[in-house]
Amino acid sequence: xxxxxxxxxxxxxxxxxxxxxxxxxxxxxxxxxxxxxxxxxxxxxxxxxxxxxxxxxxxxxxxxxxxxxxxxxxxxxxxxxxxxxxxxxxxxxxxxxxxxxxxxxxxxxxxxxxxxxxxxxxxxxxxxxxxxxxxxxxxxxxxxxxxxxxxxxxxxxxxxxxxxxxxxxxxxxxxxxxxxxxxxxxxxxxxxxxxxxxxxxxxxxxxxxxxxxxxxxxxxxxxxxxxxxxxxxxxxxxxxxxxxxxxxxxxxxxxxxxxxxxxxxxxxxxxxxxxxxx
Ligand code: HXC
Ligand code: NAP
Numbered sequence: 001x002x003x004x005x006x007x008x009x010x011x012x013x014x015x016x017x018x019x020x021x022x023x024x025x026x027x028x029x030x031x032x033x034x035x036x037x038x039x040x041x042x043x044x045x046x047x048x049x050x051x052x053x054x055x056x057x058x059x060x061x062x063x064x065x066x067x068x069x070x071x072x073x074x075x076x077x078x079x080x081x082x083x084x085x086x087x088x089x090x091x092x093x094x095x096x097x098x099x100x101x102x103x104x105x106x107x108x109x110x111x112x113x114x115x116x117x118x119x120x121x122x123x124x125x126x127x128x129x130x131x132x133x134x135x136x137x138x139x140x141x142x143x144x145x146x147x148x149x150x151x152x153x154x155x156x157x158x159x160x161x162x163x164x165x166x167x168x169x170x171x172x173x174x175x176x177x178x179x180x181x182x183x184x185x186x187x188x189x190x191x192x193x194x195x196x197x198x199x200x201x202x203x204x205x206x207x208x209x210x211x212x213x214x215x216x217x218x219x220x221x222x223x224x225x226x227x228x229x230x231x232x233x234x235x236x237x238x239x240x241x242x243x244x245x246x247x248x249x250x251x252x253x254x255x256x257x258x259x260x261x262x263x264x265x266x267x268x269x270x271x272x273x274x275x276x277x278x
Contacts, residue, residue, distance in 0.1 A: 001226055006233050008033035011085045013076075015066050015122055016092030018045040020192030021142060023053075024221035025089060025228050030057035032229055037079055039064040040092065066092050066118030076125040084133065087232045088126045090119040090141040090164070095157040096198040108156045115160035119167065127171070127180060136179030138232050141168055143186040143243060145251045154199065161186075165243050172241030181240045183231050188247025190219040215248035 007029050014029075016022040017038025026036050030053055039062040040046050046061035053059050064075040079085060094114040098107070123139055130137035146154070147161035165184055172182040189200065189209050200206045210216060227246055230236055245251055253259045265273075 002032055002229060002233075004032065006032040006229060006235070010034045010087055010232070011037070011079075011083055012087040012089065012232070013037040013039065013079060013085050013122070013126075014089040014091055015039050015064075015118065017089075018042065018049045018061070020194045021187070021190060021221055021224050022089070022091040023049050024225045025091065026059065027053055027056060028222070028225035028229050029232075030059060033057070034087075036060070037062060037085070039066070039075060041065050066121055067113035069117075069121050072118075072121040072125050076122075076129070080129060084129065084135060085126055085137070087138045087140070088122055089228065089232070090122055090139065092118050093142070093157070095154055095195070097153045097201075099153065100155045103156065111156035112160050115157060116163040119164050123167065123171070127175060130180055131175070131178055134178070136181075138181045139168075139171075139183070140228060140232050141165075141182075141184040143168075143184045145186045145188055145245055145247050147186060147243075168243065169241050176240050181237070183236075183239055183241070184243040185224065185227055185231065186243050186245045186247070187224055188213065188219055188245075188250045190221060190224055192221065212253060213248045213250045214253050217248065219246060219248060 012029055012034050014022045014026050014036065017026045017036070018040040022038065026038055026049070030036055034057070036057070036059045038046060038049065038059065041063065043063045046063065050059045050061040062075045062078065064071045066072055092114055094111045119141055126137060126139070141164050143161045143165050144157065146158050147165045150158045150162070168182045168184045171180070175182065196206070200209055210218065224246065227244065231239060231244065
């Protein structure tokens with residue numbers, strides 16, 4: 001799909017890159033020639049991923065909790081010592097389904113801390129360095145389709161992802177004149193252990209999600225990684241401030257007044273609804 005050197009020598013940090021979508025992006029970016037840094041809280045997970053992917057290229061792992069500003073600054077300092085990053089992917093997240101009225105303050109803080117503050121911490125740490133050195137840079141954040149409209153039962157995530165999208169659009173304008181591009185991807189459900197165990201933890205919930213998607217299948221980590229590779233590449237250099245939805249049409253199916261008619265009306269029903277010939 002891409003030239004094999006699409007991301008040659010691009011230095012990329014993927015937060016939460018030890019698992020799921022982050023790991024898939026790390027693998028794809030490595031195959032396109034990038035130098036990859038991944039971070040997360042669990043050292044064993046990071047080590048396993050980096051030794052698995054090291055056959056594909058140059059990958060470095062950093063234990064870092066993105067909620068902690070000092071830890072993020074220390075990691076970015078360490079990375080910068082070997083050379084500045086070109087691309088930041090804000091992918092780390094926390095989420096779970098719950099009735100909002102039952103959430104404790106720590107439950108809110110935990111998710112908002114990872115998704116919104118973590119994204120802010122990493123974006124500011126890279127952005128300030130790029131601006132100071134008059135370097136260009138690209139930030140890609142992984143949002144979710146419910147960010148612009150909200151969603152019941154994942155409220156801490158919804159408010160955080162909405163903030164991430166606001167940050168993306170705001171800084172696209174404020175920093176765009178200095179060569180920094182800000183974009184986001186809003187994926188629909190893509191099977192990963194981390195996400196599905198927390199937001200679709202039962203077969204009936206998975207079936208419910210599948211039925212909302214016109215293409216009647218979930219997205220794949222490879223599809224997400226391909227879109228991400230395109231968006232961070234120089235080939236997409238005029239795309240700035242965009243949130244690209246990648247959900248097989250799920251969002252639009254939910255929005256359309258008559259989207260579900262196909263489920264209840266049979267061929268015979270459609271025939272009987274045609275105007276009678278006079
Ligand atoms: C209610 C919960 C809860 C749950 C945790 N808490 N899980 N409350 N229902 N299911 C509460 C805890 O009781 C605690 O509050 C507070 O949240 C913090 O929990 P900890 O376990 O101490 O926090 P921590 O170890 O930091 O873990 C963070 C986490 C966890 C977000 C809770 O799930 C995690 O580590 N997630 C990382 C990966 C992840 O979530 N991936 C999915 C991304 S999917 P108290 O008051 O008791 O101390 C996604 C989009 C999916 O984002 C969209 C699909 C279409
Ligand atoms: P995942 O495998 O659970 O990925 C989340 C990653 O974030 C993990 O590697 C986790 O590692 C890391 N992380 C969590 N808290 C962190 C912290 N405080 N500091 C640093 N790293 C942290 O889930 P995923 O499905 O790949 O999700 C990746 C992204 O896609 C997320 O932004 C998610 O919101 C988004 N998304 C996913 C789906 C989907 O269906 N899969 C749909 C829409 C959007 P540690 O636990 O080791 O820290």
